[in-house]
Amino acid sequence: MTSETERKRVEAQAARERLVGTVSELGTAVQDAKQRLRERAVAAVPYVAGGVGLITVLKVLRRKR
Secondary structure (H helix, E strand, C coil), X not given: CHHHHHHHHHHHHHHHHHHHHHHHHHHHHHXXXXXXXXXXXXXXXXXXXXXXXXXXXXXXXXXXX
């Protein structure tokens, strides 16, 4: 009976270690995704600003007509 209990204890410990590893991997993946999103957002800022500026210029020109 003791060997069965010990075996289950070892299995439970191994399962805990796998779970911790999986959670750590998921956390890293989430952080990487957030970093990529930030980089893309920063890269898009000039295009967004240019688009807003173009729309503003077009509206001003349209009012002058």
